[in-house]
Amino acid sequence: MTEFLKRLLRTPQGAIGLVLVLLVLIVVIFGPSLAPHDPESLKPLARYKGMSAAYWLGTDQYGRDIFSRLLIGARATVTMAVLATVVGTLAGAVIGTTSAFLGGRADEVIMRTIDAVMSIPSLLFALLIVNLLGSSTANALVAVAIAFAPGMARITRSVALSVRKQDYVSAAIARGESASYIVMREMLPNVIAPIIVEMTIRVSFAVMLFATLSFLGLGAQPPAAEWGLMVSEARRYMHLSAGILVWPSIAIALVAIGFNLLGDGLRDALNPRT
């Protein structure tokens, strides 16, 4: 484990990504207690303030502290994105492994159907499902999870297929290893690794997808401090104070960059050859 961590930290992507993701994690866990102001208290006299000692990132159109809103909003945006990705990945992994296990005709039909589902853009799919279930954060989670499942199924299947054919699996069988040893020590580590890499990168997509749904008015609802919603609300007032727009944008970008970098770093660390 320490060996792996060392390898991860040796790549610049891995090191920066890990730091960013840890930072996001801290904000998600301790954000509400760190917030210097009440994120929903309106101060009509302190609207559109710039950066100051009292309001680190300034205030928005209702005089709410932007920094506090970002700290609180991390939970809505990031937790939901991670949850949706995990759920979507699990569903996709089950479908993909089943397809690889069944093989033959069944595999062909399942994969062609997955391809067909993937011809609907995931944002459009999410929009349809949210519209069907009603606009709320929980429904947005389901929508993003369903939108992600086909892609993950495809990846899991290809990994499971190639792992089953690997020489080291045949070698382990020839050595007379037990089935559980082969599955646990030879196959599982090689199936899980690429999926975790893919999952990490997809969290950044999920963050953006969630924010986009909220932006379009189909995710979190006002006065929630969801970052996409903050950008959406800022549009009407952005010419009065650019900060309202810029800070939540940076927050979304930082989280997405963090998970992207961490995913790439993990991939390099797990694949020492390349």
Next chain:
Amino acid sequence: MSASYILKRLMMIVYTLLVVSLIVFAITQILPADAAVMMLGENATDEALEALRQSMGLNAPIWMQYGQWLGHLLQGDFGHSLRTGQAIGPVMFEALGRSMLLAVLSIGLMLVIAVPLGIIAAIRRGRIADMLVSLVSYIGVSLPEFVTATIAVLVFADLMAWLPPTGYVPLTENFADGLAHLVLPVCVISIILIAHVSRMVRSELVDVLHSDYIRAARMKGLSSGTVLRRHALRNALLPTITIVALDVGYLLGGVIVVEEIFAIPGIGRQLIVAIQARDLPSIQAGVLIMAATYSIVNFAADILYAWLDKRIQYD
């Protein structure tokens, strides 16, 4: 590339559209919206509603409704919008045309920028140019379209007043004005694509440059420029075709957001309006057209790839 391969790919498109039509039909059937109530309004009498349902075939079993809908589709009849009463087909295809203009310009701009960036990064691997390209592409991948679009409007339309903020002017009506309205949307859509494709071109080219035949070409004494142009680029750029085709799925999603923000009457905006108004026939038509576009583009990419690949083998 054999005829049977093309036939198989065509069958896949048919299957894709069939699956998508089933999904879309299922989703729109579960949607809590009654087409008859939507057309006649909340205050309509029960008798009037019942008569309309009867005439629209809404009382028939679901599978029969699906069959009827599919039958009309095969004749090119997408039905009529519940919102406007207009025939959906012409409206959607006109909107698709505008979206295609947006998409084609964006892909063009992306190729012009992303391919050279990827090549530079691969040749200068590990140096400052490579790091810069990586940094820019990470930022590009991490900014959702609605953020870049909003910031672009703030900077270039509100603050600098260089470009119109939103709206659409047909190129045939006023070419210069129409083009000016397209600049921001095209740039916004291109950003994520540029980031993605330049990274792919870089990693493909890095792989190719490490391959045996490139080493052989170098050992033959060819200049590095010749090795790059004659040997490396051909193989490194081929997969770009597939990547760009797959990115079309992402592009279609991006088009929805960008058209909404810039008020471009393309298919994405039609879909958003239809979804918000629960205009079921329009939703069904829009999603199907998008899925068909994606399938056809990927089919074309596969054919093109197979064709180019064969030529390289015989070259």
